[in-house]
Amino acid sequence: MLYIFGLFLLLSIINMKIPQLSGIDEQALDHNRTTMINGFFVALILFSHFNSYISLDPSLANNIYLKIFKEIGQLMVVSFLFYSGYGIMESIKNKKDYMKSFFKKRILKLFITFALGIMVYILVNAIFHIKYSFLTTILAFTGITAIGNSNWFIFATFCLYFAVLISFNVFKKNHLNALLLCLICSLIYIYIFVRALLGMIGGIIPFCVLTWGCFFPIIRKASSMF
Numbered sequence: 265m266l267y268i269f270g271l272f273l274l275l276s277i278i279n280m281k282i283p284q285l286s287g288i289d290e291q292a293l294d295h296n297r298t299t300m301i302n303g304f305f306v307a308l309i310l311f312s313h314f315n316s317y318i319s320l321d322p323s324l325a326n327n328i329y330l331k332i333f334k335e336i337g338q339l340m341v342v343s344f345l346f347y348s349g350y351g352i353m354e355s356i357k358n359k360k361d362y363m364k365s366f367f368k369k370r371i372l373k374l375f376i377t378f379a380l381g382i383m384v385y386i387l388v389n390a391i392f393h394i395k396y397s398f399l400t401t402i403l404a405f406t407g408i409t410a411i412g413n414s415n416w417f418i419f420a421t422f423c424l425y426f427a428v429l430i431s432f433n434v435f436k437k438n439h440l441n442a443l444l445l446c447l448i449c450s451l452i453y454i455y456i457f458v459r460a461l462l463g464m465i466g467g468i469i470p471f472c473v474l475t476w477g478c479f480f481p482i483i484r485k486a487s488s489m490f
Contacts, residue, residue, distance in 0.1 A: 272307060
């Protein structure tokens with residue numbers, strides 16, 4: 265697998281160009297560019313999930329390969345959260361009444377997509393006679409539990425989206441106060457669900473990143489004044 269992963273990395277950098285810049289790259293967060301970057305991390309996630317479905321021989325190459333993904337861990341989803349936070353904040357700033365459609369366009373859309381995936385797992389579990397309790401199955405639609413699927417990322421995303429929804433409806437005119445409230449909500453989430461309940465200390469960094477992505481446009485605007 266190490267050689268296949270190495271081939272993937274090689275193909276990823278073919279035709280890659282390093283821009284010659286004398287200052288700040290104003291297009292660094294351009295939608296097309298961030299989509300390509302996320303595409304690379306999507307592939308990493310596919311590799312990571314594939315690893316959980318196969319058994320590799322304990323060779324040196326395979327041990328190195330597995331060590332790479334163990335060290336990367338949940339950091340491979342950081343780009344999605346950061347760019348999502350950045351996009352949300354830019355939309356709030358530039359699109360009138362964006363928060364009025366936030367639930368429908370962000371939360372509901374994500375829930376429907378996730379729910380369809382859960383239904384596939386329910387069907388597969390029924391075919392292979394894999395049984396989960398009714399409560400576990402129902403809660404799987406929220407990401408709190410799992411029925412064979414990966415759930416921590418989707419649950420974190422739901423919580424963060426609701427934090428954004430609440431914060432920007434409480435402070436409709438004051439973006440900084442809304443972001444501070446969103447940050448507080450994130451910290452509460454980290455303490456209660458990640459540390460106290462799940463013990464997933466390594467998940468703290470990704471859960472902060474969406475809020476940091478929301479802060480970034482304000483920080484960039486403030487820094488441009490100096």
